[in-house]
Amino acid sequence: MAKAAQKTGIVQAERHPALAGRNASAAHVALTALDPAERISLRAPEASLAALSKALGLTLPKKPKTSASKGGRLALWLGPDEWLVIDEAGGDPLADCAKVKQLHSAVGISHRNVAIGVTGPGAEATLSAGCPQDLSLAGFPVGACSRTIFGKVEIVLHRTAEDAFRVECWRSFSDYVFTFLSEAARDAAA
Amino acid sequence: MLLIRCPYCEEERPELEFRNAGEAHIARPTDIAAISDDDFEKFFFIRQNPKGIIYERWRHVHGCARFFNAVRDTVSDKFVMTYKAGEPKPSKLPGVSK
Numbered sequence: 001m002a003k004a005a006q007k008t009g010i011v012q013a014e015r016h017p018a019l020a021g022r023n024a025s026a027a028h029v030a031l032t033a034l035d036p037a038e039r040i041s042l043r044a045p046e047a048s049l050a051a052l053s054k055a056l057g058l059t060l061p062k063k064p065k066t067s068a069s070k071g072g073r074l075a076l077w078l079g080p081d082e083w084l085v086i087d088e089a090g091g092d093p094l095a096d097c098a099k100v101k102q103l104h105s106a107v108g109i110s111h112r113n114v115a116i117g118v119t120g121p122g123a124e125a126t127l128s129a130g131c132p133q134d135l136s137l138a139g140f141p142v143g144a145c146s147r148t149i150f151g152k153v154e155i156v157l158h159r160t161a162e163d164a165f166r167v168e169c170w171r172s173f174s175d176y177v178f179t180f181l182s183e184a185a186r187d188a189a190a
Numbered sequence: 191m192l193l194i195r196c197p198y199c200e201e202e203r204p205e206l207e208f209r210n211a212g213e214a215h216i217a218r219p220t221d222i223a224a225i226s227d228d229d230f231e232k233f234f235f236i237r238q239n240p241k242g243i244i245y246e247r248w249r250h251v252h253g254c255a256r257f258f259n260a261v262r263d264t265v266s267d268k269f270v271m272t273y274k275a276g277e278p279k280p281s282k283l284p285g286v287s288k
């Protein structure tokens with residue numbers, strides 16, 4: 001979108017990310033509103049995956065709860081024919097998919113989602129305050145990802161390191177999620 | 191909390207991620223405009239509601255979002271087994287003696 005504005009010379013309205021500047025830290029956890037990123041919701045049948053993987057520059061994972069990442073781009077398995085692709089390196093995954101002739105649906109959702117980083121030795125305990133899944137390293141290893149719930153809302157959770165998670169939620173829910181996480185972080189032991 | 195095995199996620203997941211979607215294996219009439227009101231009532235409204243083993247549709251709505259089928263005991267609330275949508279009704283159930 002930024003690129004389109006440069007090309008046409010049209011000045012766009014100033015955007016204010018939903019959680020701009022929100023940060024919180026507790027004894028064992030730090031919460032960070034992550035930078036805006038390009039995101040697409042990708043739906044595709046098995047037969048289209050090779051072409052889409054080639055266009056996106058990473059291999060779309062086929063195993064439940066797994067992810068793939070390469071060069072600042074991330075593909076999260078959400079369902080048997082559904083992925084969330086996130087690009088934090090300034091790429092345009094929507095444009096990459098548009099070149100693919102095989103059947104697929106790619107919808108830009110960059111501004112629908114907001115991402116929150118939860119890091120530190122108490123990160124797992126903080127998320128377990130609202131997420132009913134088994135988030136132990138055995139049950140939810142580094143690289144694991146899942147659509148799930150946190151408190152009253154749906155999130156997509158991705159474990160980026162042993163003590164670091166990325167929480168993706170809809171922007172209108174982000175205030176609730178951030179506040180819930182802040183409360184949980186205060187109670188989280190290492 | 192109940193743990194429900196999603197046949198698409200291939201693991202047990204917390205019940206909060208799921209939603210019940212009514213009785214399973216109800217075939218939609220091929221020519222729905224041609225059937226009588228009585229037959230439509232049977233298809234659309236009449237359900238078994240058994241005491242004991244029931245075959246249901248469930249949806250992993252806050253997970254992979256897929257519909258699947260589950261066999262559940264309405265007395266104990268225990269899930270006997272789950273299987274993918276479109277698969278036939280299992281003839282043998284694990285751990286059930288009737």
Ligand SMILES: [Zn+2]
Binds near residue numbers: 250
């Ligand atoms: Zn599932």
